[in-house]
Amino acid sequence: MKTLLFVLLWISMTFSVSANDGYKLWLDYQPIEDANLKIQASQLFSGIYFFGESPTYDVIRKELQIAAPKLVGSAPQFKTERLAETQVWLGKREELSQVLGLQQQTELRQLGEEGYWRGTIDFQGKTYYAIIGNRPIGVLYGVFDWLKSIQTETFDPKLEKSDSPKVKLRMLNHWDNLDRTVERGYAGFSIWDWHKLPGYIDPRYIDYARANASIGINAVSLTNVNANARILTTDFMKKAKVLADLFRPYGIKVFLTARFSAPIEIGGLKTADPLDPEVIAFWKKKTDEMYSFIPDFGGYLVKANSEGQPGPHEYQRNHAEGANLLADALAPHGGVLIWRAFVYSHELDEDRHKHANLEFEPLDGKFRENVIIQVKNGAIDFMPREPFHPLFGAMDSTNLGMEFQITQEYLGQATQLVYLAPMWEEVFRSKTYRPTPAATVAGIVDGTDSGQKLTLVAGVSNIGTDRNWTGHLMAQSNWYAFGRMAWNPELSSEEIADEWVKMTFGQKPEPLAKIKEILLESREAAVNYMMPLGLHHIMGWDHHYGPGPWVTGGRPDWTSLYYHQADSLGIGFDRTASGSDALGQYAPEIVEAWSDPTQIPEKYLLWFHHLPWDFKLPSGRTLWDEIGLHYDAGVKSARQIQANWNSLESEIDPERFDHVRQLLAIQVQEAEWWRNSCLLYFETFAKRPFPAEIEKPTGDLEEYKSRKFPTAPGIRPKW
Template sequence: MLKKVKLLILLLFVFCNHIFANDGYKLWLQYNYVNNESLREDYLNAVQNLLPSGNSETINIALKELQLGLSDMLGTDFTSKINKDNGNTLIFGSEANLGEDIKLQLGNTFNQINEEGYAIKSFKLRNRNYIVITGKSDVGVLYGVFEFLRLLQTHKPIENLNITDSPKIKIRTLNHWDNLDRTVERGYAGFSIWDWHRLPDYLDPRYSDYARANASVGINGTVLNNVNANALILTPQYLEKVEALANVFRPYGIKVYLTARFSAPIEIGGLETADPLAPEVINWWKQKADEIYARIPDFGGFLVKANSEGQPGPQNYDRNHVDGANMLATAVAPHNGIVMWRAFVYSEHDATDRAKQAYPEFVPYDGQFKDNVLIQVKNGAIDFQPREPFHPMFGAMPKTPIMMEFQITQEYLGFSTHSIFLPKLFEEVLKADTYRKGKGSIVAKDIDGSLDNKRLTGMAGVSNIGNDINWTGNTFLQANWYGFGRLAWDPYLSADTIADEWLRQTFTNDEKFINPVKEMMLDSREAVVNYMTPLGLHHIMDTGHHYGPGPWVSNLSRPEWNPVYYHKADSLGIGFDRTPTGSNATEQYAPEVAQVFNDLDQISEKDLLWFHHLPWDYKLKNGNTLWDGMALKYQEGVDQVKSMIETWNKMQPYVDAERYNNIKMLLNIQYKEAKWWRDACLLYFQQYSKMPLPEGVEKPTKTLDYFKSLKFPFAPGN
């Protein structure tokens, strides 16, 4: 008998562990059971039947999502509650498929949304309560279904619903820097999820799960391959694989795009030139576009990295970016395709400030690009740093669509081992005021087209997704994928709102968990700035892999690849003078912005060393010397990570063991590496300041030579 009891206890233990184990694969679509009995009863009473209107693949996906979400959250099998003729009913379908009596109840709703928008409305008809989720398209309905389920996941009331919402940005894409051998440039969550070898015949279920996650936050496009492109992606053997992915993604409202290698006509086309004005090149790209669209009628178009970091482009033939972009735009225009032409360009032959180089290559050509071309601009003028002032091209091209490029993967922010909530960074950039049309001309208004009435708008995010079971390596970093999607839909959302949504959907609605962890998330970005690049320092990461500090690196072949180029530390001080006494990069901003950046009395100290070279004994606004203030910022960053660990350690009762331990271990790595950053940087800069560390800053336990000797051949993402 005792043996049977022990066996039963063991089985129960295994069973419970199986139930509560959570590997993070379900992302923010956990659909946790609603423990609040009163709220659950309200939800069950409001939705007693499901009535799909229409029978497309997309509507069927919406039905399955509702069945899954409602069944899991409410503890009732909703697969049996379809097309019933009694009780309160949830109707979902596009405008064209709704009955006239339902449309009459909706009034002018459809005038309030665009093609991808949705409406969620409650009303009473013939003594029965209805909730209708609708849109002008089936994809709009799907977006509305995910919003409705989000309301339930976050425990919001659903009586008297009257919601209309539309994406404010048209093109909302993930850029996958995935190579054809499944390595991922700047990828820190395993290998590429695209299994090119087994495509097109083997369709990994992960592909539809990927599409589903993107649709849940409104992402409507994916660029499958690296911006440092391989021309083979444009060959028939790969295009049939791309077609297979496009077929999976289409019902979720997601278009596929490809990065086009500019020299493809030579490499796979047998031509002797890729000159964008050569007739044979123009014809080759036209035929290639026709070939792709014959396979994939809704193919989105091309992303192009040209004449940047060794990539071929029109300048190889003494042409300019307009020539290259317009040639490709002409090829895809008959098919309603677009070209996203990256503005990330700088040359080793240009001795001027790297931060200035993109502006003169694009801004003088405003109005000359075809109307299906977007110029894709990184959020800052250098390269996805922990903090950068907004790129001066935002607001500077009123006749040309400017597409934001954010980096969701953390190339310069500690990889996936550092837990950083990037929507705080994204929000900071989107709210920055360009002053191009006076006060209030914020970056978000340029991106969504409202500043200059632009029809074509876009936002891209460099993906942090890999084949790790939890998609992003670090469960915490799923919030950055989620947050990018939400901001691409609505660039005016706050990071606070996004953090709150993500936490409630991913973990729990318990306020004892939500409040401290949300505060931790919202502070996490500033922590990394403090322990890596405080007071406007930038690009002082180690070379190549960009992992860890390397402010001493000075031996690379191109000056602008060396950290010493950016911090310019010497016996006189530290910082890059970009004012009129230096490179005068500030002249590329509107006068009101330039005035603030130029003036030491007006500039935010967060940007101080980005724009000014200052003596070590320069007095900060709090009275500290620059040296003391910088050292204390490094220490503050370390202390903030320690505080994050203390917060997370208290959250164990609210989180399953698997995800709790995933984040716990990574936070401990982050703490160790934050101290590494602090010690290595302060030891290096102290050589020039000749000043002691201020009170309150922990003393390094290793030497500068030790930190310089560290090598990382195993660092991922190279």
């Protein structure tokens, strides 16, 4: 009997210890190791008073109830009397106006609806720590920032901090289909269970909202831009309402993708012509119905006349006429229409790099005030490295928003560790020289340089049903970094990496330093072994997994040969005035510098120039040798990243360590695959020996070319 009891006890203990599978993200709230900070935090958690009531204050209470026991080992104490042993005051500016000075109130007012201030307040001989916003959501953001300072052990009660977002809409774009598949998704299926909604609410939805609010994301588009019109039916409105109600206390608005042909598909009309009175009436009625279910509905996101999606061109109308149709339906409700600039047509015999500018520049100033044109960071399609999109700086009278891709469609998907913040930082800090000589992409997007008031940074979500949310545990850093950079495009990738590592893995110096190094080196490593010196769009067909520089057939601009243009003379795409002249869409300062292959940044060299294999670079090496060295350097960096991680085995819990260890082993193999297959392929044109300094590529080119991946995740559905 005793033996049986012991076995049962052992089994119970075994199953009560949950593995660290990454589900808790950066909100794990690991115990504070700094003794003084733990005492300070414990004191503050011992007396918390809310000025007023709000659903958002309720979620703050819940968050503190999660955080405090983990951080300091005791539950927070909420007080009902303001001056009875309180330590922390939480509330809106109006609620605390009696204890705030005029200067403090003025400073707070300037922070806007989502801004916050936190610091100490002296009142009636006692000092309180206060977190104050102009609205409850500002208080929530301030509380998350306070908790982050405790997690990262940077909290100092003597310091004041005020902050507010530089961008109005900070949005996740889910490319989730109604059948729960996810286009370009690598972390399982869609978290939205449309079949069970509205009756069943998955607790995961709340954890999703918590995570987004903690990094300042305030909008989500729930459905794929390759839209299904059924999402706009009454049945699905009831389902979307449940999510909107759950997200509202966290400051998150719901957007939906609108299929342009919906008047035909669900409205029974014979046309979707944006100037047709019946079509106009359909969208007005449909939008009014949407707001009857979701009073704070954010608006629509639209992909039109791109990759087979319907749009205004079928009716000889332009993008402005199409966008304004929906914008007018949304305007009475304060809604926003987001219209994607990712358009290219096989009927237009121009370099694909030029298509968006050719279609949108002539329409500058013709879009309604509540329209945002959502522009990808580069003109091709989320490549590992692209020069910034030439639309930024080319439209002075139109709201332009940024679209990044958090999911790693072209960057190893869920098998590779690639920290994307350095890419986004590179784009944001790029000088456009328009509308002013000092203008940057960040300044255009956040309105500093463009003057626009309606601003947007959107990111294609990397979230799915995998327990760790993102497929690859380390890809959580990209979700985190996106939110932080959308809040403030001026933040550095290093600063964000430091925060995420501390919040996810703790404060130990060696793991902190090595994981930061891994993150900050990973993107450049991937660029080197995938697409060095500006080579681009040389990945596998359709699934975009792995190398495919030999891909041809079908639409030219869906092939690799269209982009690298390798031949016996050289390699690269001539986009100067002697070629497609896509470079001419940028400011004159950029055109002048980048037209010269000896002056252009080497990272963009083959993006804009077709050069001989023996072209001499500043290093003194030939182009062929430099390409080989970059590919090889990428492989060596991947191996070093793997070695750095493996050295941390004793410092990281076994579940997370082994997860990343296995995937890094795959990444090294894939880096070698990229290097070997690409160099063997390009050598058939260059007819030159491989550089003596590199590890010679191995394998058989024909075998590499024959590889098929019918089960690769994220394959685009056949519409």
